[in-house]
Amino acid sequence: MAYEIPVTQARAELADLINRVVYGNERVVVTRHGKPLVALVSAADLEKLEAEPEPTEERAISTVAAVRPVPSAPGEQGRFGIAAHHREPGA
Numbered sequence: 178m179a180y181e182i183p184v185t186q187a188r189a190e191l192a193d194l195i196n197r198v199v200y201g202n203e204r205v206v207v208t209r210h211g212k213p214l215v216a217l218v219s220a221a222d223l224e225k226l227e228a229e230p231e232p233t234e235e236r237a238i239s240t241v242a243a244v245r246p247v248p249s250a251p252g253e254q255g256r257f258g259i260a261a262h263h264r265e266p267g268a
Contacts, residue, residue: 179204184214 180203187194187207197203198217205217218226 179206179216181206181208181213183207184209 180197182190182194182205184207187205194205194217198205198219202219204222206213207215207217
């Protein structure tokens with residue numbers, strides 16, 4: 178299981194997080210607004226990941242979703258849903 182930390186806190190504790198990953202064999206997921214942003218993994222874990230065949234889209238999605246399901250922020254769908262609508266020129 179990965180340890181989650183907000184990006185603002187991760188900035189302040191970067192050296193400690195690196196030690197947790199290297200010496201504690203932990204994986205750290207840095208989040209923004211509760212959503213996974215990046216992960217810190219050891220060089221050994223990275224070598225293992227790079228040695229694996231390229232993940233399929235479904236496998237990648239299931240891997241990211243396995244970190245922690247996060248619901249949309251209140252009002253997010255309404256705010257971004259407008260930009261997703263197609264508008265005809267001149268409308």
